[in-house]
Amino acid sequence: MPEIPGYRANDVTLPRASLDARAFAELKASLLFGPADEAALREAAVVLAPQTEAILDVWYGFVGGNPHLLAYFSDPKTGEPQGGYLNAVRKRFGQWILDTCRADFDGQWLAWQAEIGRRHHRVGKNQTDKAVAAAHIPMRLVLALTIPISVTMRPFLAKGGASAEKVEAMHAAWTKAVTLQAILWCEPYAREGDF
Numbered sequence: 001m002p003e004i005p006g007y008r009a010n011d012v013t014l015p016r017a018s019l020d021a022r023a024f025a026e027l028k029a030s031l032l033f034g035p036a037d038e039a040a041l042r043e044a045a046v047v048l049a050p051q052t053e054a055i056l057d058v059w060y061g062f063v064g065g066n067p068h069l070l071a072y073f074s075d076p077k078t079g080e081p082q083g084g085y086l087n088a089v090r091k092r093f094g095q096w097i098l099d100t101c102r103a104d105f106d107g108q109w110l111a112w113q114a115e116i117g118r119r120h121h122r123v124g125k126n127q128t129d130k131a132v133a134a135a136h137i138p139m140r141l142v143l144a145l146t147i148p149i150s151v152t153m154r155p156f157l158a159k160g161g162a163s164a165e166k167v168e169a170m171h172a173a174w175t176k177a178v179t180l181q182a183i184l185w186c187e188p189y190a191r192e193g194d195f
Helices: 021-030 033-063 067-072 083-102 107-120 139-144 146-151 153-158 164-185
Strands: none
Touching: 021 083, 021 164, 033 107, 033 146, 033 153, 033 164, 067 083, 083 107, 083 164, 107 164, 139 146, 139 164, 146 153, 146 164, 153 164
8 A cells, every 4th residue: 555645754744742752662661562563563564565455344344333433434413424534534544554564653653643643532533534523532432442453453464474473473563552552642632741
């Protein structure tokens, strides 16, 4: 999947993340996320990049099969899913898979995580795509979705033909990276000084 121009770290209009390098390093340490995980994610990129659309099919099937999740992509008045919004988010979600596997966790990446959090929270939901959909995704769902996004990845990682040990290492790294990002996305939900 080609990189989407202006997406992720290439967007210089993003403000700096509030989390400094020390706090970020401490967060990674708390998640047992280290250099071996970064290497495993980069290995996973080779396996996952050609499967991105199939992964998104699984994830979108999960969202579409759960009306309480699909509501966040639907017109609140009619209940109808917003196809244009779903498609725009899907493109960014595919890019997010690749960005996660790049394991390029620098200051620009941190700023992008703050932006993703803002786009789930009422302060920024729907603005990027000018969508007509629910105006806020509760933090409990942002955190809960780390599980389906993590557990469904194992079969895709296994398709690369790596040893069971390598698949386990890639899957553990993926799960840690997803959890790391979900935590970062929760900043807009926290009171000032609580994050």
